[in-house]
Amino acid sequence: MNIVIIVLLAFVLDLLIGDPHPWPHPVKAIGRLIAVLTKKFNKPEYSRKKRKYLGVATWLITVGGTGLGAYVVMQLAMFNYYLYMIVGTYLSYTCLSARQLAIEAEKIMKSLKQGNLKKARYQVGMIVGRDTENLSAEEVTKATIETVAENTSDGVVAPLLFLVIGGPVLGLMYKAINTLDSMVGYRNEKYRDFGEFSAKVDDIANYIPARLTWLFLIISSWILRDDTSEAIAVGKRDCEKHLSPNSAFSEAVVAGALHLQLGGPHYYFGELVKKPYIGNNHLVVAANWHLSRTITMLYMASLLSLGCFELIRLLIVWK
Numbered sequence: 001m002n003i004v005i006i007v008l009l010a011f012v013l014d015l016l017i018g019d020p021h022p023w024p025h026p027v028k029a030i031g032r033l034i035a036v037l038t039k040k041f042n043k044p045e046y047s048r049k050k051r052k053y054l055g056v057a058t059w060l061i062t063v064g065g066t067g068l069g070a071y072v073v074m075q076l077a078m079f080n081y082y083l084y085m086i087v088g089t090y091l092s093y094t095c096l097s098a099r100q101l102a103i104e105a106e107k108i109m110k111s112l113k114q115g116n117l118k119k120a121r122y123q124v125g126m127i128v129g130r131d132t133e134n135l136s137a138e139e140v141t142k143a144t145i146e147t148v149a150e151n152t153s154d155g156v157v158a159p160l161l162f163l164v165i166g167g168p169v170l171g172l173m174y175k176a177i178n179t180l181d182s183m184v185g186y187r188n189e190k191y192r193d194f195g196e197f198s199a200k201v202d203d204i205a206n207y208i209p210a211r212l213t214w215l216f217l218i219i220s221s222w223i224l225r226d227d228t229s230e231a232i233a234v235g236k237r238d239c240e241k242h243l244s245p246n247s248a249f250s251e252a253v254v255a256g257a258l259h260l261q262l263g264g265p266h267y268y269f270g271e272l273v274k275k276p277y278i279g280n281n282h283l284v285v286a287a288n289w290h291l292s293r294t295i296t297m298l299y300m301a302s303l304l305s306l307g308c309f310e311l312i313r314l315l316i317v318w319k
Helices: 002-017 026-041 048-079 081-093 098-113 117-125 137-184 196-205 207-223 228-238 247-257 288-318
Strands: 266-268 271-273
Touching: 002 081, 002 098, 002 137, 002 288, 026 048, 026 137, 048 081, 048 137, 048 196, 081 137, 098 117, 098 137, 098 288, 117 137, 137 196, 137 207, 137 247, 137 288, 196 207, 207 228, 207 247, 207 288, 228 247, 247 288
Parallel strands: none
Antiparallel strands: 266 271
């Protein structure tokens, strides 16, 4: 029962305050650890085999260290019920990013509305991995829609699932897995070998959450009275049109519901990466309205996933 309360409080806290930059944040510490290990282990003079082994070592140190650290902190807080709940709620809150994702997207919307494309490019570059310095206003909008759609799974549904299953410890371990993939899981020359293991484990960890997100977004499109029939059709047809086995599931539903075509080739670290298009080509120019609608779908899918996971957990506990 404690986990149900902790996750609910964490979800509400995330919606209320997002992620204030000055606050201490375990995921930021995880990112710094990955950066240090990457600099030390991912050296171009090492052989491909050695970089693969060191990539696995980096994963073990990061994920194992995160899990151990979270477990120790929770154990130390157990002497007092209220302290345990406060610490557990805070650690769980740091695993969720619905509000902050919306805040970052809203900043980009504001810059585009003001005609400040240069600022919008910089802002979108902070939340996507692709090169953004030459993107048009529509491409900036599409890039933001894609990352909001994808992170509906990675940033909300997946961590909620792991939090409900295993509390803050498992939730933070998932965040370590996902952060590793976002930092070193690229298929370019620099990270291909070093990040291979991290990318594969992230694919496994997100397999079920991505498909649940697909379902929650379709339900959301129906509740919000978007084009649910096309969301289902495109969601079925294009859900695997991505280099990642999971990312297109949420993008395809959003593309169908909003009559957009997403995906396509993009530059990453100066290298052109060819990706298939997702969605039907309605010749619709992606605008702030589409981005605003994607944010609304993010919130609706988040609420649906919270309700579903918490209910299942309660039913299991009551048995």
